[in-house]
Amino acid sequence: MPIVTIELTREGVTREQKQQLIKGATDLISSVLNKEPNLTHVIIDEVDLDNWGVAGEQVSVLREKGITADKK
Structure with a gap:
């Protein structure tokens, strides 16, 4: 029985997008x-921005600074 876990930051992923992820992974x-x-x-698994870090900083702090994780 395969189990796939997808972790995302909690930033407004829609129900429809989640369904597409589930279907695509399956x-x-x-x-x-x-x-x-x-x-x-x-x-x-949706993770709060305070609970996700990149390059030593919380993603919530990076967003407040206008920095996306891929541009740090």
Whole structure:
């Protein structure tokens, strides 16, 4: 039974986007590992910006400074 965990910062990911992630991850596991989709579990874990850090700073602080994690 494959279990896929997707971790995202809590920044307004819509229900529809989450459904697309779940479907896409399930399809990928089914295609690559030849697993039945009904055996694949996908967990989306949304992390508060205060609880996610990049380059030694909280993402919430970086956002307040107008800095995105990929531009630090």
